[in-house]
Amino acid sequence: MTASVNRRFLLVSRPEGSPRESDFRLEDSPVPTPGPGEILIRNHYASLDPAIRGWLDDAPSYLPPIAIGDPVRASTIGTVEASGVDRFKPGDWVMGLNAIEAYSLVTPNDFMHPIDVSAAPSVTSYLSAMGAVGLTAWFGVSDAMQPHPGQTVLVSGAAGAVGSMVGQLAKLRGARVVGIAGGATKCARLTDRYGFDAAIDYRGKDEAALAEAIATACPDGIDHVFENVGGVCLDAALRHINQDAQILLCGLISEYNGDPHGARNIWQLIVKTATMRGFLIARYADRFPEGSQAIAALIGEGKLVFDEHIEQGIDNAYPAFMRLFDGTNDGKMILKLV
Ligand SMILES: NC(=O)c1ccc[n+]([C@@H]2O[C@H](COP(=O)([O-])OP(=O)(O)OC[C@H]3O[C@@H](n4cnc5c(N)ncnc54)[C@H](OP(=O)(O)O)[C@@H]3O)[C@@H](O)[C@H]2O)c1
Structure with a gap:
């Protein structure tokens, strides 16, 4: 009633x-x-x-x-x-x-x-998983990013709704996947539940400390950055990108409640002939049924958790x-x- x-x-x-x-x-x-x-x-x-x-x-x-x-x-x-x-x-x-x-x-x-x-x-x-965040992860990885076996993908906001699925989908494509998240519990969840290869706790770290942690977790450098956070996470990531790396800007949550931080190390895009571009899930609206079907299949096969x-x-x-x-x-x- x-x-x-x-x-x-x-x-x-x-x-x-x-x-x-x-x-x-x-x-x-x-x-x-x-x-x-x-x-x-x-x-x-x-x-x-x-x-x-x-x-x-x-x-x-x-x-x-x-x-x-x-x-x-x-x-x-x-x-x-x-x-x-x-x-x-x-x-x-x-x-x-x-x-x-x-x-x-x-x-x-x-x-x-x-x-x-x-x-x-x-x-x-x-x-x-079947909604905008799952579709963001699906089209972000399978269409915009397309990581290959042997490549390294760095995901910020990795324990969140989008990030956790991005990491799993990039792993399914054979990439090495490293996640950045806040706190020991979330970092443990990245490796234990979502199957990331390594996790970095950003809390309490400035750009230099974060860059050092990224260097350790990504010994072969970074081929793809899936950026959900911005700020020092992006600054530190840019210090370790490989030649022709791709940086996909999905979100900048660390900047939503304050003044824009700006990307400090974009000169690395020149040095590494890298590409940084924006991603908006609304641009894939006509392909949502295809994405939902793919996600449902992976969940059904037990290959994707959320x-x-x-x-x-x-x-x-x-x-x-x-x-x-x-x-x-x-x-x-x-x-x-x-
Ligand atoms: N472009 C698109 O089409 C599209 C679509 C969907 C979402 N997005 C973006 O994707 C990102 C994640 O969205 P979501 O829905 O999956 O949210 P979510 O990751 O489930 O939740 C937000 C998380 O962001 C992290 N965070 C918040 N403030 C932070 C800060 N100052 N520094 C570092 N981390 C911070 C927190 O995780 P920790 O505990 O790890 O700090 C928090 O749990 C957002 O930036 C969102 O705008 C973009």
């Missing part, structure tokens, strides 16, 4: 630096009724992604900024509660770029599609989101709304 109240997590001011709780507000409003061409979705889970931090700023990006007073945009999975669109029936599971709110009133768009929960390891896997960190309740949206920035998430960060 449809509840009478739609609890929503609103943006009320643009964060300066690290988001504060007062930048957001929880608000209860009436549950809307869909008109012709509209669907009411009961959101069961919301994906908490580092990308949301970028959408909080009034800055040019691949999507417009979240307007002040609007609910915080997020990918969600949920069930159709009521429908004014023939092809969506009440009870259908759907996924879309909606918001952190109990109910979303949407007009079907390119981001919204039905999901077959019986064809996935779990409902939430559509926000993790982890989810599920926090409960919309009232915990702020602390759960901030876990992405203090590193206390252990896997894909998901908020359970129902």
